[in-house]
Amino acid sequence: MRTPAGVSAFPPPAAKPLPKLAIIAGGGELPALVIQACRESGQPFFVLALEGQAEQRYIGDAPHFWCRLGAAAQGEKILRDNGTEEVVFVGKVRRPSLKELRPDWRALKVMVKATVRSLGDDGLLRAIMREFEAGGAKVRAPHELLTSLLAVEGAYGRVKPDRQGRIDIVRGATVARAMGGLDIGQAVVVQQGIVLGVEAIEGTDALIARAGALQREGPRGVLVKVPKPGQERRIDLPAIGAETVEKVAQAGLGGIAIEAGGALVIDRAKVAARADALGVFVFGVAAGAAAPAGP
């Protein structure tokens, strides 16, 4: 398991024992980083690893139990038996089909409450969060536990967006925020003022590849990722890493813009090094800024 430098813990260790944290883990490496943060801060934890979503290599030897997404009653019992008081949802959760889901009575109840058929992409997760809260658990955001990964303002490497790039970032952020408000994607690609692509459920990698192929000559396009507004931040702050940088460069785009405080940057040293090596920018824009500052 990778142990990136600079993962800090929050809250800091205290005399009073910290509440036990249930880590409900989906795909990707973020669950590993939350586990590591708990270990560093001394916060007790237990991992509920979602079958078909979480990856063993990112759970390692942490105390955990594998559970189907649809087995809500079982999951609830496991967490109760383990005495968890707080809960965090971390990692990618691919939305399963109803058949894959095989919901138990408990899961069905949540789904009915959520009237899942007319909800947006995050509707079901929001409903699950509300259930935990109704049961007395405190829902934590991954970024509360991973404060050192929060995006900062400015360039992560030596490359910076030029004037056209900054104009494209502003347009992209406007569009991406509107999309987020509609509970759709969080990412768009803009080139020379034109929106080349908008992310829905195909994921950011597919968007990057498609938009790269649609570019025209001249200044290169920019991938812009912003958080969804309001509550959604607790679930799903956009995350980027060195791999994102590589895909953007491969697709021929000019760089990545994220919102300072509104994205997780996994292993910033590696991100900056790859960006420099590949000649693309990774730029943190102040939240709510009309335009990123620049020369």
Place this chain on the structure above:
Amino acid sequence: MRTPAGVSAFPPPAAKPLPKLAIIAGGGELPALVIQACRESGQPFFVLALEGQAEQRYIGDAPHFWCRLGAAAQGEKILRDNGTEEVVFVGKVRRPSLKELRPDWRALKVMVKATVRSLGDDGLLRAIMREFEAGGAKVRAPHELLTSLLAVEGAYGRVKPDRQGRIDIVRGATVARAMGGLDIGQAVVVQQGIVLGVEAIEGTDALIARAGALQREGPRGVLVKVPKPGQERRIDLPAIGAETVEKVAQAGLGGIAIEAGGALVIDRAKVAARADALGVFVFGVAAGAAAPAGP
């Protein structure tokens, strides 16, 4: 050239000679339908066929001149020499790169006015329209000349959207209208409440193929196309035809929803026949309806 039945003329023939219409023609068969409508109504016309965009087979033997998109001064002179008083933009115009465009001084002036680099996809066309209006020409909408192609309410064939389909249509229309307001695409695909894909510049065909592949089990997805708000209707009402029906069926989607009065349906008899043969619906929703009526 295909001559679909039911293409009516507007305005009707009158004693007073009709003003001469400049048809600025892009790709697809719509220019042919406008030419036919002019012939039927007796309105004199002249076609400015855009190089690399318009197709000879849809211009036929109509009086025309081929002109580069960037050769605005030449285009203006041709239309002046031909005594046109009205103008209609019809057919798809792929946005060229600056190099392909090779704008002359006249085109450059329009582009500078439009500060084209920070505009949305239709910004340049809007600027061109304003130039024509400033020069005293009346800008006509294609659908004013093709009233019989305007989408009507209800099902075009025997297949109708079911309850889930109707819910998806409402969600799709909401999202597509928001996208249109941001000057992006006009089409989205929704399945079981989830937005599978959003159109940017890749075009509706690419959206259909991508979204089809992202479908999950259960009720099939719906392609929803709505017009952009306000002025944009004059340029670019979405159009569907039998080919669209075939692509939707091929991708495994369940149907197409359009807005009554807000889309052009090319050859409705053929559209209905293909929809019936392939088991998909084509459904016109009342503009501004909260939900399409149903059984």
